[in-house]
Amino acid sequence: MAILIDGRAVAKEINENTAERVTRLANEGIIPGLAVILVGEDPASKIYTRMKDKKAKKLGIHSVLSVYPDDVRQEELLHDIRQFNEDKMINGILIQEPLPDHLDGNELLNAIDPHKDVDGFHPYNVGLLYSNANENYPVSCTPKGIMSLLKHYQVKLEGARAVVVGRSILVGKPMAALLENANATVTIANRHTRNLSEITRQADVLVVAAGVKHLITGEMVKKGATVIDVGIHRLEDKTLTGDVDFESVAPIAKMITPVPGGVGPMTIATLMEQTVDLTEWSHNG
Numbered sequence: 001m002a003i004l005i006d007g008r009a010v011a012k013e014i015n016e017n018t019a020e021r022v023t024r025l026a027n028e029g030i031i032p033g034l035a036v037i038l039v040g041e042d043p044a045s046k047i048y049t050r051m052k053d054k055k056a057k058k059l060g061i062h063s064v065l066s067v068y069p070d071d072v073r074q075e076e077l078l079h080d081i082r083q084f085n086e087d088k089m090i091n092g093i094l095i096q097e098p099l100p101d102h103l104d105g106n107e108l109l110n111a112i113d114p115h116k117d118v119d120g121f122h123p124y125n126v127g128l129l130y131s132n133a134n135e136n137y138p139v140s141c142t143p144k145g146i147m148s149l150l151k152h153y154q155v156k157l158e159g160a161r162a163v164v165v166g167r168s169i170l171v172g173k174p175m176a177a178l179l180e181n182a183n184a185t186v187t188i189a190n191r192h193t194r195n196l197s198e199i200t201r202q203a204d205v206l207v208v209a210a211g212v213k214h215l216i217t218g219e220m221v222k223k224g225a226t227v228i229d230v231g232i233h234r235l236e237d238k239t240l241t242g243d244v245d246f247e248s249v250a251p252i253a254k255m256i257t258p259v260p261g262g263v264g265p266m267t268i269a270t271l272m273e274q275t276v277d278l279t280e281w282s283h284n285g
């Protein structure tokens with residue numbers, strides 16, 4: 001049976017460290033600020049943005065949750081984003097995904113000041129990640145949190161074969177870039193990938209972010225692999241499960257993340273950590 005990667009425990013450590021950093025900043029009269037933009041009534045988004053708001057406040061971060069109706073106009077959002085850009089109390093701005101179809105998400109993203117782009121989705125920051133730039137910049141919180149987990153559990157990445165299932169701008173693409181920057185040899189799979197199991201079976205490190213319940217089963221995993229499950233699916237009985245069929249994969253893997261209690265808590269902890277990063281960077285020139 002695989003070692004269980006405890007995302008809650010590592011997230012707790014990160015949050016404790018973040019709280020200490022917030023206290024240190026407070027002594028200099030600085031309070032980190034986070035603005036979360038939520039459009040519409042998606043129930044999951046409502047839960048996640050509330051969790052982020054609550055955690056921020058608990059850590060001493062100034063948190064603003066801006067909620068808009070489903071039919072909000074693009075111009076109103078652009079106006080408010082620009083206002084957050086100018087606001088000295090705000091260090092991080094996040095637009096919760098998914099957005100309603102009538103909005104141009106790219107234009108909204110591009111309107112965020114890259115130095116306040118706490119999700120790391122702005123093309124400027126994506127470019128820095130792809131060039132493995134030697135400077136401070138924000139990176140998408142879920143893959144960054146996964147890197148913290150891998151480091152905490154001392155998973156060797158240099159020279160390892162890594163496979164990422166999924167290529168979203170939120171998870172798959174930045175995950176692959178981070179693994180590559182850590183000198184792994186990376187393959188990215190998508191919906192059109194032929195013989196997925198042939199590819200996943202080569203992975204020393206397998207990260208699954210496809211949004212397909214139990215896509216990965218035991219016979220698709222190499223013995224001794226480290227398996228990271230990003231997927232989140234709510235079942236009829238309200239329990240959560242992932243993109244990985246835990247039951248058949250856990251006996252084969254060396255280490256595995258559970259759902260819940262794996263990647264999810266790390267995403268939020270990393271968001272808080274990165275809000276404080278952005279605050280410190282903005283004050284250190």
Ligand SMILES: NC(=O)C1=CN([C@@H]2O[C@H](COP(=O)(O)OP(=O)(O)OC[C@H]3O[C@@H](n4cnc5c(N)ncnc54)[C@H](OP(=O)(O)O)[C@@H]3O)[C@@H](O)[C@H]2O)C=CC1
Nearest residue numbers: 142166167168171190191209210211230231232263264267
């Ligand atoms: N725990 C956490 O903190 C987070 C969890 N999530 C969860 O992770 C999952 C993925 O999220 P996200 O990246 O935003 O999802 P998207 O739907 O944006 O992307 C899914 C990706 O998976 C690919 N894909 C879908 N089906 C297959 C398949 N059968 N074989 C290979 N590739 C496939 C798609 O390929 P193509 O590009 O060809 O369509 C696409 O690139 C979701 O369940 C989401 O809820 C997301 C963010 C954070």
Ligand SMILES: Nc1nc(=O)c2c([nH]1)NC[C@@H]1CN(c3ccc(C(=O)N[C@@H](CCC(=O)O)C(=O)O)cc3)C=[N+]21
Nearest residue numbers: 048095096097098119141260261262263264265267268
């Ligand atoms: N701009 C943007 N940034 C995001 O980071 C972002 C987003 N949009 N849209 C949606 C996804 C999803 N996401 C999660 C965050 C925390 C948990 C989490 O804490 N999960 C807990 C369980 C929570 C529960 O019980 O519901 C766990 O896995 O243990 C999950 C998923 C962030 N996302």
